[in-house]
Amino acid sequence: MQYDQVQHLVNDTPHTNWIALLHKPSLDHPTIRKLIHDLFYDYHTLPLPEVESVTRLQSTLGHAYGIEVLDTPLAKAEHYELECQMVGGSEAILNIFGQIRKVAATDAPVLITGESGTGKELIAQALHIRSDRSRGPFIPVNCGALPDTLIHSELFGHEKGAFTGAHRQNIGRIESANNGTIFLDEVGDLPLELQTYLLRFLQEKTIERLGSSKTFGVNARVIAATHVNLAEMVTQGAFREDLYFRLNVLNIQVPALRERVEDIPLLAQYFFQHLKQEGNSPARGFSRDALEYMSQYHWPGNVRELINRIRRALVMGEHKLITAEDLGLEEQLAAPLIYTLEEVRSRAEKDMLQKGMLASGNNITKAALSLGVSRVTLYNLLDKHHLRR
Ligand SMILES: Nc1ncnc2c1ncn2[C@@H]1O[C@H](COP(=O)(O)OP(=O)(O)OP(=O)(O)O)[C@@H](O)[C@H]1O
Known part of the structure; x- marks a missing residue:
């Protein structure tokens, strides 16, 4: 051979x-x-x-x-469970599995909230798979990734000649989700004008393609997700209150990974088994220090970050057991544990600035609004922490 x-x-x-x-x-x-x-x-x-x-x-x-x-x-651990590809054993995640089973049976809109990378899209998929619509399409749309100029036609479709460059008719994502589910990720990024159209769809179950006055019915369940606090956006006038209430009929709150530490070794082992098949890593598992560091780390990128760190360790690691160093966690946790009050304040400030900028998609006006400071103050703070790009 x-x-x-x-x-x-x-x-x-x-x-x-x-x-x-x-x-x-x-x-x-x-x-x-x-x-x-x-x-x-x-x-x-x-x-x-x-x-x-x-x-x-x-x-x-x-x-x-x-x-x-x-x-x-x-x-096969006693507390290990799988729900449509979701792994978990913590009380918090088992509770979410229970909610998925209940909520999937209804047809009402669902709002999934949680930090980025916590598994919101996976939950939306699970809701679809477990619902009567599972034979229909599941159409995900990342509202934050679509430019404002395109979002209307992407969601609602357009007729030929509706605008310069519209050479053909386009079926929108909502229409494509007919008899299935439309998943609106980062719904907080939807411009106010589009929020009005979405509200009308939720109320009347009808849409109009851009450039047409013909209204027609679409039977799609709406599941939305957000990592920002929509209620706060409502108070700031950045999100329609009536839409918020329409979307928030059923709410699933996904806890951050650091709030369910018991899930970390289960998820790590699960991804290790999956990702190991992609390459030739000599690794057979995790060292004790790797597991210890993983449970102490704060995982700002949640499950997505865990996957990426394990993937990196499998590529870079040369040992039979993956170490904290292979995961890039040693340097993360190596910082001295005792800080002055000033240092703690400064770290918290930097942390909030990063979160605010992330949540607003690097939009200074939005970030300043949610952080409760003026734009000028925000610019000064970003400079102070070397966060300005
Ligand atoms: N409990 C879980 N079990 C297995 N895989 C998970 C779990 N939670 C999340 N993942 C995986 O983590 C990654 C991130 O999940 P997902 O995209 O659903 O997060 P999200 O909250 O929608 O993120 P974002 O807000 O950035 O869109 C995906 O690869 C997903 O498959």
């Missing part, structure tokens, strides 16, 4: 531990050495003396079995 064939065979069977049987001179070959080192569980040189061979193979198999037993309890 050729090197490439062996590599493919072993790679395509990620759940199998392979043992190589080869003649000793083959081990002098650097490519074969690397292949065995990277992909094989063990190797034996030929010919195998009879008694010894059986004993060695038995011991290898015994070891493989033992490791498998150690791996299994975590995957």
Whole structure:
């Protein structure tokens, strides 16, 4: 068998531990050495003396079995549950799984709130999959990613000639979600004018394409998500109150990852198993210090950040156990633990500025409004903390 064939065979069977049987001179070959080192569980040189061979193979198999037993309890841990690809074991997440089952059965709009990367889109998908609409489409729209000039036609569609450049008729995302679910991510970024159209759709279940006065019905369930405080945006006049109440009929609040520390090792193990299959990492699991650091870290990017750090560790790490250093967490937590009051204030200020800018999509006016300072003060503070781009 050729090197490439062996590599493919072993790679395509990620759940199998392979043992190589080869003649000793083959081990002098650097490519074969690397292949065995990277992909094989063990190797034996030929010919195998009879008694010894059986004993060695038995011991290898015994070891493989033992490791498998150690791996299994975590995957089937008492408190480990899966809900449409969502993993969790904490009370908070189990509670969310319960809410998903209840809320999916209704047809009312749902508002999912939580920090970025906490799994809001996954929850929206779960709601769709568990609903009577599961055979229909699930159409996600990131309202924050669409430029203001395009958002109207993206959501509601347009007729040919509706505006310069509209050479063809376009079916909007809401219409595409007919008999299914439309997921409006970052709904707080929707311009006020569009909020009015969305409200009309929620009230009357009808839409009009841009450039047409024909109104027609669309049967789509609306699920919205936001990482900003919409109620606050309402008080600031940046979000329509009537729309807020329409969207917020049912609310699912997703806690940040740091607020459900029990989920961290479960999620880490889950992603480790998945991501390991993508490459040739020698890692077999996490070191104790990695688990310890993971539970102490504050995870501003939540589950998405956890996935990225594990992916990075699998690419960069060279050991059998992923360390805190491989995860890039050592330097994060290495900062001295004792601060002066001034330092604490300054850190909190910087943290809030970053959050405010993130939540407003780097819009100075919006950020200044939500942070309760003037635009000039905000500019000065951004300069002070070297946050101005
Ligand atoms: N409980 C979970 N189990 C498994 N994977 C999860 C879980 N929560 C989140 N993820 C994964 O984390 C990543 C981020 O999740 P998702 O995109 O749903 O977050 P979000 O809150 O919608 O983020 P954003 O606000 O930035 O759009 C995705 O890859 C998702 O599959």
